[in-house]
Each structure stands twice: as structure tokens, then as C-alpha cells.
Amino acid sequence: MPTGHEHTVKAFDEEIGHLRALISQMGGLAEQGISDAMLALQRNDPTLAKEVRTADAKIDAIQAEVERLVVRVIALRAPMADDLREVVAALKIAAVVERIGDYAKNIAKRVPMIHQGEDRIEAVSLLPAMAQMASDMVHDVLDAFSARNAEAAVAVCERDRALDDFYDSIFRTLVTFMVENPRTIGQVAHLLFVAKNLERIGDHATNVAEMVYFAATGRYLADREPAEPSDL
Amino acid sequence: MPTGHEHTVKAFDEEIGHLRALISQMGGLAEQGISDAMLALQRNDPTLAKEVRTADAKIDAIQAEVERLVVRVIALRAPMADDLREVVAALKIAAVVERIGDYAKNIAKRVPMIHQGEDRIEAVSLLPAMAQMASDMVHDVLDAFSARNAEAAVAVCERDRALDDFYDSIFRTLVTFMVENPRTIGQVAHLLFVAKNLERIGDHATNVAEMVYFAATGRYLADREPAEPSDL
Numbered sequence: 001m002p003t004g005h006e007h008t009v010k011a012f013d014e015e016i017g018h019l020r021a022l023i024s025q026m027g028g029l030a031e032q033g034i035s036d037a038m039l040a041l042q043r044n045d046p047t048l049a050k051e052v053r054t055a056d057a058k059i060d061a062i063q064a065e066v067e068r069l070v071v072r073v074i075a076l077r078a079p080m081a082d083d084l085r086e087v088v089a090a091l092k093i094a095a096v097v098e099r100i101g102d103y104a105k106n107i108a109k110r111v112p113m114i115h116q117g118e119d120r121i122e123a124v125s126l127l128p129a130m131a132q133m134a135s136d137m138v139h140d141v142l143d144a145f146s147a148r149n150a151e152a153a154v155a156v157c158e159r160d161r162a163l164d165d166f167y168d169s170i171f172r173t174l175v176t177f178m179v180e181n182p183r184t185i186g187q188v189a190h191l192l193f194v195a196k197n198l199e200r201i202g203d204h205a206t207n208v209a210e211m212v213y214f215a216a217t218g219r220y221l222a223d224r225e226p227a228e229p230s231d232l
Numbered sequence: 233m234p235t236g237h238e239h240t241v242k243a244f245d246e247e248i249g250h251l252r253a254l255i256s257q258m259g260g261l262a263e264q265g266i267s268d269a270m271l272a273l274q275r276n277d278p279t280l281a282k283e284v285r286t287a288d289a290k291i292d293a294i295q296a297e298v299e300r301l302v303v304r305v306i307a308l309r310a311p312m313a314d315d316l317r318e319v320v321a322a323l324k325i326a327a328v329v330e331r332i333g334d335y336a337k338n339i340a341k342r343v344p345m346i347h348q349g350e351d352r353i354e355a356v357s358l359l360p361a362m363a364q365m366a367s368d369m370v371h372d373v374l375d376a377f378s379a380r381n382a383e384a385a386v387a388v389c390e391r392d393r394a395l396d397d398f399y400d401s402i403f404r405t406l407v408t409f410m411v412e413n414p415r416t417i418g419q420v421a422h423l424l425f426v427a428k429n430l431e432r433i434g435d436h437a438t439n440v441a442e443m444v445y446f447a448a449t450g451r452y453l454a455d456r457e458p459a460e461p462s463d464l
Binding site: 076079174186192196 | 299303306307308310311316320327403404406407410411414417418421424425428
């Protein structure tokens with residue numbers, strides 16, 4: 001029979017495993033949200049856009065569950081050092097993934113506003129590649145969390161600069177498009193916000209990477225500025 | 233002499249008091265950040281804009297302190313019911329105030345981009361009134377938290393709709409301004425983001441209001457949709 005201590009350790013491991021599974025599930029929903037929102041945008045599909053909002057409500061519910069579980073684990077087990085770092089990381093990562101879900105929802109909500117005029121906004125075609133880049137960062141950083149892989153987390157951080165550059169270039173292109181097609185300014189302004197949301201998703205993936213690194217190593221990702229939103 | 237139980241209660245009350253003081257301090261810095269960022273924007277004052285970024289780093293540091301204190305209180309005292317709700321609310325409110333600070337910083341970072349052209353952007357003058365409205369919501373909701381005043385929290389929620397309407401009207405005005413002044417589109421696009429940041433500050437004040445209500449009453453602010461970003 002297990003001793004009392006072994007029993008506690010086992011229960012804690014199970015709780016951590018449950019936390020990881022919940023966060024994985026949130027991450028999967030968030031990735032799906034990003035890709036559905038972009039598809040809805042390209043196809044002008046209001047039904048799919050609405051589904052993104054429903055999926056976001058699921059993400060919110062799982063986040064609330066993570067929160068309750070974290071508080072219970074801290075109160076019952078008073079974990080120390082590595083274990084505490086891990087539990088707190090789970091709490092914070094869940095909060096960030098919830099925000100990523102909000103960005104996907106926000107993109108979905110702009111679909112009708114972007115397609116409201118008679119003009120087809122060619123500039124829409126710029127965004128899916130950027131969305132894929134952001135979504136891949138989210139995917140890879142949650143994999144890094146699952147695997148407690150600090151190096152994989154660092155690799156995600158390093159991709160944020162490319163995403164920021166992509167955003168800056170899209171910002172300039174959209175402004176030029178507006179200058180040349182003044183009738184579409186209202187619609188393209190919404191596209192600017194979509195691009196910004198994607199850029200912010202990358203910032204959040206980077207924040208998660210920093211948390212994964214800290215949870216896995218106990219050190220801060222030094223020699224690196226904290227993730228800043230792009231200047232544009 | 234106090235009994236052991238009284239001693240624990242007193243220590244807990246002191247910790248809660250300390251948490252409240254830290255959040256108050258964060259709130260004051262966030263309000264100052266919003267007002268300094270707007271002043272920097274109106275006056276094109278890069279020095280003041282830089283100060284907003286320094287103040288934001290202070291907010292981040294206080295948030296980290298709140299987090300450590302909350303985890304310690306939960307682990308040491310395993311608070312129940314009302315007490316637990318209050319401690320968790322402090323954690324969540326600190327996270328939201330940190331985001332409000334980020335929005336102020338983001339506004340400050342756009343100052344040079346908005347003033348980069350030769351044209352004076354008259355549209356800048358639209359924003360201070362909106363900023364004041366958002367900043368007042370932040371102020372009042374943190375007062376409501378300090379006073380555990382659920383009714384004051386509800387009153388803050390009710391002001392979010394007016395802020396959203398203000399934002400929608402500014403969005404339309406800025407789009408019109410861009411159509412009429414195509415040379416300024418790049419600069420005015422940054423103003424759109426500033427207006428959006430202010431609208432989001434109102435959403436976050438509303439989220440805090442919901443947390444204050446829940447912490448004070450144990451009930452969710454029912455008959456009310458969760459705060460949604462404006463559709464524009």
C-alpha cells in the first residue's frame with residue numbers, strides 16, 4: 001500500500017495532469033477558433049463566424065475550471081518550489097489562452113463589417129498566411145508546455161519578430177490600399193484591426209513561452225525584452 | 233492575548249488589507265498612465281510618452297507582488313468561501329489593471345507615429361473626452377473594490393454602453409476624416425487604434441466591476457451579458 005506521502009504525490013501528479021489536459025483542450029479550441037475565423041472572413045460565412053463565438057464560450061468555461069482547480073490544489077497541497085511554479089504557470093497560461101480565444105472571436109465579429117460594401121476587398125487575401133504563422137506559434141508553445149520543453153519555448157519566442165515584421169508590412173499595404181480605394185476605408189479599417197489581433201496572438205504565444213520557460217527552468221528568459229506589441 | 237484562531241484571522245485581514253493597498257496603487261498608476269498618454273498625444277511630448285512606459289513597468293512589478301502574496305495566502309491559510317472569493321478577486325483584478333496599464337503604454341507608443349507627418353491631425357481633439365470617460369470608470373470601479381460596494385460596481389458596468397457609443401461615433405468620424413484627407417490615413421489609422429484601446433479600457437473596467445460584484449455578493453452579475461468589445 002502507498003504511504004500517505006506517496007498518496008499525496010500521486011494525487012498531485014494527477015491534478016497537474018488534469019490541468020495540462022484542460023489547457024491542451026483550451027489550446028486546441030483557440031487554434032480552431034483562429035482558423036475558423038479566418039475561413040469565415042475569406043468566405044464571408046456568418047454561420048462559421050457565429051460558431052467561433054460559441055467555441056469561445058467553451059474556452060471561457062474551461063478557464064474557470066482551471067482556476068478552481070488551481071486554487072484547490074494550492075489550498076489542499078500547499079505545493080512548494082517546482083510544483084508551485086507549475087501550478088501557477090497553468091493558471092497564467094490558461095488566462096492567456098482565454099485571451100487568444102477572445103482575439104479569434106473578435107476577428108469573427110468583424111466578418112460582416114468587412115464584407116458590408118459592394119467592393120470585394122482584395123486585401124483580405126494578405127491575412128491567412130499571417131494567421132497561420134500566429135496559430136502555429138500557439139500550437140507549438142502549448143506543445144512546449146505539455147512537454148516541459150524550455151528550448152522549444154525559446155524557439156517560439158524567436159518567431160515573434162517575424163510575425164511583427166509581417167504585421168508591419170500588412171499595415172503599410174492596407175494603408176496604401178485605403179489611399180487608393182477611399183470607398184473601402186471603413187471596411188479596410190476593420191482589416192487593420194484583424195491584422196492587429198493576429199499580431200497580438202503572437203505576443204501572447206510569446207508570453208506563454210516565457211511562462212513555460214520559467215516553469216521548466218525556474219529562470220526568467222533573460223537577455224530578452226518582454227514581448228512588446230509591434231509599434232504600428 | 234489573542235487565541236490562535238484570532239491570530240490567524242488578524243493575519244489574514246492584514247494580508248487582505250495589503251492586497252487592497254497594492255491594487256489601489258496599481259489603479260492610481262494606471263489612471264495616471266492614461267492621462268499622461270493622452271497629454272503626450274495632444275502635446276506631441278515624447279518625454280512624457282516615455283514616462284508612461286516607465287510607470288507601466290512599476291504596475292507590472294506590483295502585479296507580480298500581488299500574485300506572490302495571493303499564492304502565499306491561499307497556501308498558508310486555505311481560506312474558504314467569502315475569504316477565498318476575495319483573494320481570488322484580488323488576483324484577477326490585478327491582472328486586469330495590468331492590462332489597462334498596457335493599453336496606456338500602447339497609446340503612448342503611438343504618439344510619434346501620429347505626429348509623424350506635416351499635417352496637424354485635428355481629429356486628435358476627439359479623444360481626450362473619451363479617455364476621461366474610460367479613466368473615470370477605472371477610478372470608480374477600484375473605489376468600489378476598496379469599499380466592497382456591489383452597487384457602485386453595477387453603476388460602472390452601466391456606463392460601458394455610453395463609452396462604446398462614443399467609440400463607434402469616433403470610429404465613423406475618423407473614417408470620414410481619412411476619406412477627406414487621404415494623406416493622413418497612416419497617421420489616423422494609429423488614432424483608430426488609440427480609440428480602440430480606450431474602448432477596451434472600458435471593457436476591462438466592466439470586467440473588474442463584475443469581479444467586485446461577485447466578490448462582494450457571491451453572485452454573478454446576472455441579467456447582464458458579459459462585457460463585449462464594441463463591434464466596430
